[in-house]
Every structure is written in C-alpha cells, then in structure tokens.
Amino acid sequence: MFEYAPAPESRSIVDIAPSYGLFIDGSFVPASSSGGVFKTVNPASEEVLAEIASAGADDVDLAVAAARRAFGPWSALPGAERAKYLFRIARIIQERSRELAVLESLDNGKPIRESRDVDLPLVAAHFFYYAGWADKLAYAGFGPDPRPLGVAAQVIPWNFPMLMLAWKIAPALAAGNTVVLKPAETTPLSALFFADICRQADLPPGVVNIITGAGETGRALVEHPDVNKVAFTGSTEVGRQIARSIAGTRKRLTLELGGKAANIVFDDAPIDQAVEGIVNGIFFNQGHVCCAGSRLLVQESAYDEVLTALKRRMSTLRVGDPLDKNTDIGAINSAEQLSRIRELSEIGAAEGAERWSPQCDLPSQGFWFAPTIFTGVTQAHRIAREEIFGPVLSVLTFRTPDEAIEKANNTPYGLSAGVWTEKGSLILAMADKLRAGVVWANTFNKFDPTSPFGGYKESGYGREGGRHGLEAYLA
Known part of the structure; x- marks a missing residue:
C-alpha cells in the first residue's frame, strides 16, 4: 500500500472575520435585541472559526420586508437582465472557488478534494444553468406567461452548504422571486461569503437576504405571514413540522428530506x-x-x-x-x-x-x-x-x-x-x-444541474434542478 506524505491545502486563501452579522437589504447588520450570537467551529479540530449573529423574530421581519420591497423591481426586470446578475454570480463563484472550497472544508469537515472538485463546480454550474432559463420561462412548459410567486423562504442543511444554497437561490432568482435564506447553524460561513458575492455582483439590495441562527430562526422564517414559498432540505421530522405549520395557508412548499437508498x-x-x-x-x-x-x-x-x-x-x-x-x-x-x-x-x-x-x-x-x-x-x-x-x-x-x-x-x-x-x-x-x-x-451520486432531483414518500415532494426545478418558483 502507498504511503502518502501530507499534502495540505493552505488556509491562507480564506480570510474569516472574527464575527459576522445578518445580511439584510444588501448590508451586514447586527442581530436585534430579540436575537443573539453563537459560534461556528471547525469539526476537525473543534477550533472556533467565528462568532455568528442569531436572528430573532424582529430580524426575520426585517429580512422578509426587504425581500418584499425588492420583489416588485426585481420581478419587473426582463429575464435577460436577471440572467446577467446570475451569470455574474456564477463567474465570481468560479473565480473564488478555491477560497470557497477551503472555507467549506473548514466549516463543514468534508475533504477538500470533494469541496474543490465536486461541490464548487456544481455550484457555479447551477447558476450558469438557471441564468440560461431566466429569459425562456415562457418555454419551460408552465404556461405562456408564468409569474414569480414573491418572497421565497429557504432553509438549507449542513451537509452541502454551498451546493444547497445554489439549488435554492438560482432557480428562485431566475424565475423573478426574492429570497430569505437560512443556512444551517453549524455551517453558516459559506452562505455569508455568498452574501459578499451578491454585493460584488451588484445584485440589487433585498433580492437575497441571509439570516443565520438555529431552529427557532428557521421556524420564524417559515411561519412568517408575508412569505409566499417555502423550500426546505433537511430531516424528515422537521419537514413534517413545516408541512403542518403551513397547512391551510396559501404558501407553496417543496421538501427534500431523508433517504435510505x-x-x-x-x-x-x-x-x-x-x-x-x-x-x-x-x-x-x-x-x-x-x-x-x-x-x-x-x-x-x-x-x-x-x-x-x-x-x-x-x-x-x-x-x-x-x-x-x-x-x-x-x-x-x-x-x-x-x-x-x-x-x-x-x-x-x-x-x-x-x-x-x-x-x-x-x-x-x-x-x-x-x-x-x-x-x-x-x-x-x-x-x-x-x-x-x-x-x-x-x-x-x-x-x-x-x-x-x-x-x-x-x-x-x-x-x-x-x-x-x-x-x-x-x-x-x-x-x-x-x-x-x-x-x-x-x-x-452523479449530479447535473439539468437533471431534476427529489423523492417520494417520506423523502419529500417537489423537484430541484433541471426545468422541473423552476416549477416550484412559478405561478
């Protein structure tokens, strides 16, 4: 058997700040008095990476209100104009992919080979793919004049933080929706770096808002009365709770839950x-x-x-x-x-x-x-x-x-x-x-942005990826 000498990737490419606020309406802001702070650690060493703001109910209100204000102008843009922003985000992700891969491995614990060679190329590919759809929605098979739903509340898990963000945000923006996204409590950093990418791409304020926190933050977001669409990836148990909590409302829901393949x-x-x-x-x-x-x-x-x-x-x-x-x-x-x-x-x-x-x-x-x-x-x-x-x-x-x-x-x-x-x-x-x-x-485990992904039974409903992934974000 081969003996391998260590071949560590340098951490120096990533500059992690000591603390991070919430990304609301195009700016990083501290949590309000109803929120708090928590720490995110490197699971390989238990070293604290950064202190993260925890959004309370007031912060969720602010984020949803920012997304609601941004929805009118964003949805009114021609699809080709929205596509320019998505293409720009995709290219910036490619340019910063080494930095993001190291960050993902630090915060999540996954091997750098996977975050560098699997996750980040797929993240960029999803934004490129849905950028291509933004001006072709009338040909997606959902009627001649499909309309965006409004504000999408998106809650993602810790296993593929950056990839799940791309699966959620790219089709939502291409269809003309605005987004409030909550990353998992143990892996908030790549979503916060993505907030910086949105600023770098000159995305209009409020189109993407990122709020960090634990389950209570996610619950407040999902149950917010001014949210039109909920997308959740995570455990079947939490998926059940979400389905119960929005039953009887007019919110649209997609769930991507557990498996035992x-x-x-x-x-x-x-x-x-x-x-x-x-x-x-x-x-x-x-x-x-x-x-x-x-x-x-x-x-x-x-x-x-x-x-x-x-x-x-x-x-x-x-x-x-x-x-x-x-x-x-x-x-x-x-x-x-x-x-x-x-x-x-x-x-x-x-x-x-x-x-x-x-x-x-x-x-x-x-x-x-x-x-x-x-x-x-x-x-x-x-x-x-x-x-x-x-x-x-x-x-x-x-x-x-x-x-x-x-x-x-x-x-x-x-x-x-x-x-x-x-x-x-x-x-x-x-x-x-x-x-x-x-x-x-x-x-x-082969994935492609053009191919839909989703389950039956207790694995959830709705599809992400491909043309089918647009359906959840269009009326």
Whole structure:
C-alpha cells in the first residue's frame, strides 16, 4: 500500500472575520435585541472559526420586508437582465472557488478534494444553468406567461452548504422571486461569503437576504405571514413540522428530506466498478448525504467476491485532516451528529449484525468515525430502516430481481437507488419498479444541474434542478 506524505491545502486563501452579522437589504447588520450570537467551529479540530449573529423574530421581519420591497423591481426586470446578475454570480463563484472550497472544508469537515472538485463546480454550474432559463420561462412548459410567486423562504442543511444554497437561490432568482435564506447553524460561513458575492455582483439590495441562527430562526422564517414559498432540505421530522405549520395557508412548499437508498449489485456486475460505486455511495462526504447508498443489496452468488473486494478497498481509505488533498473521509460535522451515528451503530451490533471497520487511526481532536460496514443485516434491523447519516453501510442479500425490488422498496423513504449489472434490459426493468426519485445505473451520486432531483414518500415532494426545478418558483 502507498504511503502518502501530507499534502495540505493552505488556509491562507480564506480570510474569516472574527464575527459576522445578518445580511439584510444588501448590508451586514447586527442581530436585534430579540436575537443573539453563537459560534461556528471547525469539526476537525473543534477550533472556533467565528462568532455568528442569531436572528430573532424582529430580524426575520426585517429580512422578509426587504425581500418584499425588492420583489416588485426585481420581478419587473426582463429575464435577460436577471440572467446577467446570475451569470455574474456564477463567474465570481468560479473565480473564488478555491477560497470557497477551503472555507467549506473548514466549516463543514468534508475533504477538500470533494469541496474543490465536486461541490464548487456544481455550484457555479447551477447558476450558469438557471441564468440560461431566466429569459425562456415562457418555454419551460408552465404556461405562456408564468409569474414569480414573491418572497421565497429557504432553509438549507449542513451537509452541502454551498451546493444547497445554489439549488435554492438560482432557480428562485431566475424565475423573478426574492429570497430569505437560512443556512444551517453549524455551517453558516459559506452562505455569508455568498452574501459578499451578491454585493460584488451588484445584485440589487433585498433580492437575497441571509439570516443565520438555529431552529427557532428557521421556524420564524417559515411561519412568517408575508412569505409566499417555502423550500426546505433537511430531516424528515422537521419537514413534517413545516408541512403542518403551513397547512391551510396559501404558501407553496417543496421538501427534500431523508433517504435510505438501496445500492443493488447483481452477480454479472463489473465488481471493481461496483465496489468504487459502493464506496462513493456511502463514504462520500462521510455519508452525510440524503441520497447515500446506505443499504447494499448484493446477489447471493456474488456476495463473497463483493465483500472481499469491498473490505480490501475500504482498507485503503484515508481518514483525517479535511484540508489534506489525500484525505478520503473527513470529520463528522458536529458532536451531536457523531453521537447519533455511534448510537445507531451500537444498536446495530446489539441487534446481532456483525460490525467491521478497517484499521485506521482517528485524530484525537475533533469529531471522527471510522468507515463501517454491518453484515448479517435483516430488514428488521434499525440500521436497515433508519437514516444514520454517517459512514455506515448495511449489507443485505437477495436471490432474484423481484426480491431485490421488494427489499429496496421496503422503506418509508424513496429518494434514490443504484443498480449494477451489465444487462441494459435489467437496468430498465429495475428502474421502472424502484420507488425512488433518482435511479443511477452502474454509477452513484452523479449530479447535473439539468437533471431534476427529489423523492417520494417520506423523502419529500417537489423537484430541484433541471426545468422541473423552476416549477416550484412559478405561478
């Protein structure tokens, strides 16, 4: 096995201020007396990165009012003029992508290789893509004269802070809406840097407002009477609460929630390619992925070969400093998330599943969890039913395609699935029967701004990305 010398990315490209206010009406302002402050930490070292303003109810009122004032002039602009701002934002993101990638890895804990090579290129691509739609809305298939809804309240999670921001803000602005966005409490920094990008792009004040805070801030924003549209990505439990809180109002809602995706490997699959897909499916971003392939379904006749190859591949994964370019698996985002991963893993072992992790030295500071697989898992195990949201894989077996379908669909979730086989007819037959919003064939975790993403059942409703992603922001 290769020994890799450290290859750290420099932190010097990012200048993090000691404290940040709320971005309302084109300016950074301190929180009002109803708000407060909190700290954001680097999960790899537990070092405090900055002190962040926490928006109270008064601040939410100010942000929504700013978005409402900006809505008239912004929605009245010709689509081609709105597109210029989106193109400008996309180019600035590209210019500042190295800085933003380092920032994302510091605040989130994900490996720099992923934030640099996956997240940031996709962020820019989403703004470029929706910039192209801004003057073509009449041809999007939503009627000859689609109108923007008004003020969009958007609440995003901590696993892909910058990418989720792009998924939400780009289509909203292209359609002529204005935005109040709340990033996750543990990862506010990239959204605050994006606020600076909006100023750099001369975006009119109030078109994008960024308010930071915890769940109470998000609740105040979602329940605000002057909001026309709510978009939420996060846990199914919070999604349920949001759906209940806006029931009976005229607010439009899209929810992108949890998942427990099945990654299905048939015995004729290219095994080495499948193993790479399994590893990417569950260990990418430490498993902090709603569409992670957290249930591996292997055809019995290929089980031994797949498991041997998978364990061999897992033994080469490098866990450690997220800013090291050789790191495969970074830090768990928070102490709270780490304790949930540990708790469910201990339950898996207590319920009789066999736990295995490769030998790896975890750093003494920060929040870390070794990549883990469980074999001997049944459908009744909690680790096969509940979303762990960490680098933990449950392995099950099947004999026939019908059994694979039945097991894959036996979940309250329906966000994604993967199928590995060299038979094109089998891929199409499986994809037709899998109750999942996205089905990947001989690959996993591939995203593109032109392709819609979203789920069924408890994975939410509505689609983000592609032409379909505009529908949620148009009347």
